[in-house]
Amino acid sequence: MFKSANGISPAELKHFLHKRAPSRNAALILAAIAIGVGSALAAVCLNKSLDFLSMLRKTNSHQWWMFMLPAAGAAAAVILSRKVFKETGGHGVGEVIAKVGLKQGILRPISIISSLLTSLLTIASGGSAGPEAPVVVSGSAMGSNLSRICKMSGQSRMTLIGCGAAGSISAIFNAPVTGMIFAVEIILGEWTPYHLIPIAISSVVATQTSRILEGNVIPFNEQFPPMGVTDLGTSIMLALLAALISVFFVRSIRQVGSICSSFTNQPWIKAGAGGLAVGIIGIFFPLALGEGYTSIKMAIHGTLPTGLGIVMLMVLLRIATTSLTLGSGGLGGIFAPCLVIGSLFGALYYRLISHFIPQHMLTGEGSYALLGMAGVVSGVMQAPLTSVFLVLEITRGYQDVMHIMTVTFLSSMLTHAFEPSSFYFKDLVEKGLLLRPKTDEKILADIDTGELVHENLTHACPQMSVSDFLKVLSSTTQTHVPIINSETNEFMGMVDVVSARSAILDPKQQQSNIGEVAIDRNAPAIDKGMGAAEILEIMNRSGKTTLPVMKDGNFSGFISKEDILAAYRGEMKSYGRRDNLF
Numbered sequence: 113m114f115k116s117a118n119g120i121s122p123a124e125l126k127h128f129l130h131k132r133a134p135s136r137n138a139a140l141i142l143a144a145i146a147i148g149v150g151s152a153l154a155a156v157c158l159n160k161s162l163d164f165l166s167m168l169r170k171t172n173s174h175q176w177w178m179f180m181l182p183a184a185g186a187a188a189a190v191i192l193s194r195k196v197f198k199e200t201g202g203h204g205v206g207e208v209i210a211k212v213g214l215k216q217g218i219l220r221p222i223s224i225i226s227s228l229l230t231s232l233l234t235i236a237s238g239g240s241a242g243p244e245a246p247v248v249v250s251g252s253a254m255g256s257n258l259s260r261i262c263k264m265s266g267q268s269r270m271t272l273i274g275c276g277a278a279g280s281i282s283a284i285f286n287a288p289v290t291g292m293i294f295a296v297e298i299i300l301g302e303w304t305p306y307h308l309i310p311i312a313i314s315s316v317v318a319t320q321t322s323r324i325l326e327g328n329v330i331p332f333n334e335q336f337p338p339m340g341v342t343d344l345g346t347s348i349m350l351a352l353l354a355a356l357i358s359v360f361f362v363r364s365i366r367q368v369g370s371i372c373s374s375f376t377n378q379p380w381i382k383a384g385a386g387g388l389a390v391g392i393i394g395i396f397f398p399l400a401l402g403e404g405y406t407s408i409k410m411a412i413h414g415t416l417p418t419g420l421g422i423v424m425l426m427v428l429l430r431i432a433t434t435s436l437t438l439g440s441g442g443l444g445g446i447f448a449p450c451l452v453i454g455s456l457f458g459a460l461y462y463r464l465i466s467h468f469i470p471q472h473m474l475t476g477e478g479s480y481a482l483l484g485m486a487g488v489v490s491g492v493m494q495a496p497l498t499s500v501f502l503v504l505e506i507t508r509g510y511q512d513v514m515h516i517m518t519v520t521f522l523s524s525m526l527t528h529a530f531e532p533s534s535f536y537f538k539d540l541v542e543k544g545l546l547l548r549p550k551t552d553e554k555i556l557a558d559i560d561t562g563e564l565v566h567e568n569l570t571h572a573c574p575q576m577s578v579s580d581f582l583k584v585l586s587s588t589t590q591t592h593v594p595i596i597n598s599e600t601n602e603f604m605g606m607v608d609v610v611s612a613r614s615a616i617l618d619p620k621q622q623q624s625n626i627g628e629v630a631i632d633r634n635a636p637a638i639d640k641g642m643g644a645a646e647i648l649e650i651m652n653r654s655g656k657t658t659l660p661v662m663k664d665g666n667f668s669g670f671i672s673k674e675d676i677l678a679a680y681r682g683e684m685k686s687y688g689r690r691d692n693l694f
Contacts, residue, residue, distance in 0.1 A: 139262060139264070140264070140268055140271065140272075140310050141309075141310060141313060143255075143258055143259070143262065143264075143268075143272055143275070143310075144271075144272065144275045144310035144311070144313045144314040144317075145313060145314065145317050146258065147251065147254050147255050147258060147272060147275045147276050147279055147314050148275065148279040148282075148313065148314035148315065148316070148317030148318040148321065149317060149318070149321050150251070150254045150276075150279075151247065151250065151251030151254060151275075151276050151279030151280045151282075151283060151314070151318050152279060152282075152283040152317070152318040152319075152321035152322045152325070153321070153325075154224075154228060154247050154250045154251060154254075154280065154283075155243075155247045155280055155283035155284040155318070155322060156283065156321075156322055156325045156326055157228070158228050158231075158232060158243050158246065158247055158284075159243065159284065159326070161232055161236070162232065162235060162236055162243060162403070165232070165236035165237075166235075166236055166402055169181065169236065169237065169238060169402075170398075173398060178391070178394075179388075179391035179392055179394060179395050180388065180391055181237045181238055181391060182237050182238035182239050182387035182388070182390040182391040182394065182401070182437075183384045183385070183386075183387035183388035183390075183391055184237060184384070184387070185233045185234055185236065185237020185238065185239060185387060186233075186234050186237065186239055186383040186384055186386060186387035186390075186437065186440070186441075186442045186443075187380045187381070187383050187384035187387065188233050189229075189230040189231070189233040189234045189383070189442065189443050190230075190379045190380040190382075190383040190384075190441055190442075190443070191380045192226075192229065192230055192233070193226060193230045193443060194379060194380070197222050197223075197226035197230070198222075199222075199223070199226055199227075199230075204227055204231075204245035204246055204248060204249045204443070204444075204445060205245050205248055205249070205298070205299070205445070205446075205536050206536045206537075206539060206540055207249065208248065208249055208252045208273065208277065208299060209298070209299060209536060209537070209540060209546070210540050210546070212270060212273060212299065212300065213540075213546060213548070213554060213557065217255075217256050217259075217266065217269045217270050217273045218256060218260070218269075219249075219252060219253040219256040219257065219273070220253065221253065221257050223249055223250065223252075223253035224250050224253045224254055224257070225250070227245070227246035227247075227249035227250055227253075227443070228246050228247070228250050230246070230443045231243065231245065231246035231443045231444045231445075232246075233443075234387075234437065234442045234443045234444050235402060235403055235444055236402075237387070238387075238390060238391060238394055238401040238402055239387060239390060239401075239402075239433075239437040239442045239444060240390060240400065240401065240402065240403075240404065240430065240433035240434040240436075240437045240438075240449055241403070241434065241437050241438060241442060241443070241444020241445060241446075241448070241449065242403055242444055242445030242446060242447040242448030242449055243284060243403060243444070243445060243448065244280065244281060244284050244285070244445040244447040244448065245444060245445030245446070245447070246443070246444065246445065247280035247281075247283070247284050248276075248277045248280045248281065248299075248445075250276075250280065251275075251276030251277055251278075251279050251280035252273045252276040252277050252280075252299070253276070254272075254276045255269070255271075255272030255273040255274070255275050255276035255277075256269055256272065256273050256276075258272060259272045259273075266558075267306070270300060270307070271306060271307050271310050271311065272310070273299065273300075274295040274296060274299055274300045274307055274310075274311045275295070275310055275311050275313075275314035275315075276314070277291075277294060277295040277299045278291040278292050278294065278295035278311045278312075278314050278315040278318070279291060279314045279315060279317065279318030280318070281294045281295075281315075282315040282316075282318045282319040282322070283318040283319060283321065283322035284322075285331060285502065285505065285506050286319060286322060286323065286328065286329060286330065286331065286505070286506070287319070287501065287502060287505035287506055288315045288316050288318075288319040288505075289315075289501045289505060290498060290501040290502040290505050290506075291315040291318065291319070292308070292311050292312050292315040293497050293498050293501055294495070294498045294502075295307075295311050295315075296308065296311065297495050297497055297498050298493070298495050298498060298536060301548040302548075330506065330507070330508055331405070331506045331507075332405075332408055332409060332412050332506055332507045333507065333508055334412050334413060334478055334507065334508075334509075336475075336476075336478060336479050336482060336507070336508075336509045336511060336512060337475055337476060337479065337511075338475075338511045338512065339475045339479055339511075339512045339514075339515045340473075340475065342469065342473045342474060343474060343475050343479070343515055344514070344515055344518065346461075346465055346469070346474070347483055347515050347518050347519050348518070348522065349465075350458070350461050350480070350483055350484065350487060350519055351487050351518065351519045351520075351522035351523045351526065352522070352523075352526060353457070353461065353487075354454065354457065354484060354487025354488050354490075354491055354519065354523045355487070355491045355522075355523045355526035355527040355530070357427075357431075357453065357457055357487075357488060357491070358487075358488055358490075358491025358492045358523065358527045358531075359491070359527055359530045359531055360431070361431050361434070361435070361450075361453060361488070361492060362492055362531060362535050362538075363531075364431055364432075364435040364439070365434070365435045365438050365439040365535075366439065367435070367439070368386065368435045368436055368438075368439025368440060369439040369440070369441075372385065372386065372439065372440045372441070379441050382440045382441045383440050383441040383442050385440060386436040386437055386439065386440025386441070386442060387436075387437070387440070387442065389436045390433045390436050390437055393429060393432060393433055393436075394433075397425075397426070397429050399426065400426070400429040400430055400432070400433045401433065403448040403449075403452075404430060404448060404449065404451075404452035405448070405452075407426065407430070407452050407455065407456060408451055408452055408455045408481070408485075411455035411456055411458065411459040411477070411478070411481035411484075412455065412478045412481050412482070412507070413478060414459075414476065414477045414478050416456075416459055416477075419463075420460065420463050420464060423456060423459055423460040423463065424460055426456050427453060427456045427457050427460060430449065430452050430453050430456060431453060434446075434449040434453070446492060446493070446535055447489070447502075450485075450488045450489040450492050450493070451485050451488075451489060451506075453488050454481075454484040454485035454486065454487060454488030454489060455481040455482075455484055455485050456481075456484070457484040457487075457488060458477075458480040458481040458482065458483050458484020458485065458487075459477050459480060459481045459484070460484075461480055461484060462474065462476075462477045462480035462481075463477070475512075479509070479512060479515075482503060482507055482509050482512060482516065483512075483515060483516060483519045485503050485507075486499055486500065486503045486516045486519045486520045486523070487519045487520065487522075487523040488523070489502060489503065489520075490519075490520040490521070490523045490524040490527075491523040491524060491526070491527035492527075492534070492535050493534050493535060493536065494524050494527060494528055494531075494533075494534035494535075494537075495524070495534065496520045496521050496524045499520045499524070500513075500516055500517055500520050503516055503520075504516065533546075552645075553645060555680060555683045555684065556643065556644040556645040556648070556676075556680065557643060557644070557645065558683055559643075559644040559676065559679045559680065559683060561640075561641070561642060561643065561644050561647060561671060561676070562640060562641055564671050564672075564675045564676060564679060565640065565661050565668060565669040565670070565671050566669045566670045566671070566672075566675075567668060567669035568669075569590060569593070569594055569669060569670065570584060570587070570588040570590060570593065571593060571594040571595065571596045572584055572593055572594075572595055572596070572607070572626060573595065573596060573597065573598040573627075574595050574597065574604050574625060574626065574627025574628075574631065575598075575625055575627065576625065576626050576627075577622065577623055577624065577625060577626065578616050578621050578622050578623070578624055578625075578626055578629055578630075579622040579623065580626075581593075581607070581616060581626040581630075582616060582617075585609065590609070591608070591609050591610060591658070592606050592607065592608055592609065592658045592670055593606060593607045593609065594606050594660065594667055594670070595607060595626070595627060595631050596667065601666070603637070603660060603662070603666070603667035604627065604631065604633070605627075605631040605632050605633040605635070606631070606632050606635060606658075606660060606670075607626065607630045607631060607632065608630075608632055608658070611632070612629075612630035612632075615629050615630045616629065616630050634654075635654065635656050635658075635659055635660060636650055636654050636656070636659060637659065637660045637661070637662045638650060638659050638660070638661055638662070638671070639661075639662055639663070640661050640662065640663040640668050644676050644679070644680070647659065647671065647676065648673065648676060651673050657672060657673040657674070658670050658671070658672045658673070659671055659672075
C-alpha cells in the first residue's frame with residue numbers, strides 16, 4: 113500500500129479527516145463564514161448610511177427647525193419598531209442576551225433589518241447613541257435564523273448567534289479580536305472551543321470583508337508615545353474617577369427612563385421628548401449630537417478647546433444627551449457614547465493633573481484620552497477583556513497596554529462595587545431574564561417540560577368503589593391516578609397510590625367511593641409549558657413530588673420531580689459533549 117513520506121496512507125488520512133471534520137462541523141464553519149460576510153455587509157451599509165445622513169444633517173444645521181430633528185427621528189424610530197416591526201424595544205444587546213438564555217437563541221427574521229433602520233433614524237437625526245448595538249442584533253438574528261433554516265441544534269444556534277455578534281463588532285470597529293471576545297464574554301458567557309473556533313472564523317471573515325469594502329481604516333489611529341512610571345501611578349486615580357463617572361452615567365440613563373415613565377406610558381412620546389431635549393442642547397453644542405466620533409478624534413489628537421471648564425462641560429453634555437436618547441427609549445448602542453465620554457474625561461483628567469505634575473513627566477493628552485476610553489467602557493460594561501482589546505485595536509496603542517489593562521481592570525472592579533451588574537445585565541437580572549451557561553437556572557430553562565408530561569393515563573371517576581379502583585390499579589403501573597368527573601370531564605384531584613395505600617387496602621373501605629376515601633384535592637395544578645425551575649419551586653412549597661398539568665383548563669397529564677431531575681442530569685452530561693468542535 114502506498115504511503116506518504118511521513119508514513120500515513122491515503123486511507124488512514126481519509127479516516128483521520130473524516131473523524132476530525134464531520135459534516136456537521138463543516139456546515140457550522142461554512143455558516144460562520146456566511147454570517148461573517150452578512151454581518152460585515154450590515155455594518156458597512158449602516159456606516160455608509162450614517163455618514164451620508166449625518167453629513168446631510170450638518171449641512172442643514174443652520175435651519176431653524178433642526179433642533180426638532182432628534183425628536184422626530186427618535187419618535188419615528190420607536191413607532192416603526194413597535195407598530196411596524198412589532199419589536200419590544202430596548203437597547204438591542206440586552207435583548208439578544210435574554211433570548212440566548214430564555215428562548216434558545218430564537219430571534220425573529222425581521223430583526224435583521226429592523227434594528228438597523230430604527231437605529232439609523234435615531235442616530236442620523238442627532239440622537240447620541242452608538243451604531244454597534246443594531247448591527248449586533250442584525251448579525252445575531254442572521255445566525256439564529258440560518259441555524260433554523262439548516263435545522264441545526266440549539267447549541268449550534270448559540271454558536272452562530274455568537275458568530276453574528278462577533279462579526280458585527282469586528283466589522284464596525286475593524287477589530288477582529290474585540291469582536292470574538294465580545295461574543296463570548298458578553299453575549300454567550302461561555303469560553304469553549306465549540307464556540308471559539310467558528311466565532312473566530314466569523315470575526316476574521318467579517319473584518320476582511322469590511323476592509324475590502326471600506327479599506328483597512330483604524331478608527332482613531334495616532335502615534336502614541338510609550339507611557340512611563342509616573343503615568344502608571346496617575347492611571348490608578350484615573351481608574352477610580354472613571355468608575356465614578358461610569359456609575360453616574362449608567363444611573364443617569366435609568367433616571368431619565370424613570371422620569372419619562374412617570375409622565376407617560378406612550379413609548380414614542382417619551383422618545384420624542386428625550387429627542388427634543390437633545391435637539392435643544394445641540395443648538396448650543398453641536399458636538400453633543402450623533403455618535404460623537406469627532407470628539408474622540410479631537411481628544412486623541414489634542415485639538416480640544418483649551419481650558420478645563422469647556423472640556424468638563426463637553427463630558428457632562430455628552431452624558432446628558434446619551435442619557436436623554438437611551439433613557440427615553442431611543443434606539444442605539446452604548447459603545448460609542450462610552451468611548452466619547454471616556455476620551456473627553458481622559459483629556460480633562462490630563463489637564464487637571466498637569467497643574468500638579470510637570471508636563472515633561474506625563475506622556476500627553478492623547479494617551480490619557482486612550483486611558484479614559486478604556487476606563488469608562490470597562491466600567492459601564494464590566495467586561496474588561498472586551499474593553500482592553502477594543503481600545504487597543506481602534507487606536508493601535510499597544511505600547512501602552514500595561515497602563516490600559518491597569519485602568520480597565522481597576523475601573524471594572526470599582527464600578528462593580530457600586531453597580532453589581534453591567535449596563536447590559538442589570539435590567540435582565542432584575543427581571544430574572546439573565547441565564548448564563550452551566551448555571552442551574554440556565555440548565556433548568558433548557559429543559560422542555562412539555563416532553564416530560566405523562567399523558568394518556570388510566571383514570572378513575574370519583575364514584576368508583578375502592579374495590580373497583582384496585583382492579584384498575586392491577587392493570588397499570590401508575591403511582592398517581594387522576595380522578596375525572598365522568599359527566600363534566602372535570603379534573604377532581606388525584607390518588608397518590610403510595611400515600612393512600614392503607615386506606616385503599618382497608619377491608620372496611622372496599623365498598624366506599626374512592627373520591628371519599630383517598631382523593632388528594634390539595635395538589636396545585638400547573639400550566640403546560642411552565643418552566644422547570646418554577647415547577648420545582650411549586651413542588652418544594654407544596655411538598656408534592658408529582659403534580660397535575662393543565663392545558664386550556666383541561667387535565668393533560670402528570671409531571672414528576674424525578675423526571676425533571678433526570679432531565680437535569682441529562683443536560684449536565686450533554687455539556688461535556690458540547691465543549692469541542694472537532
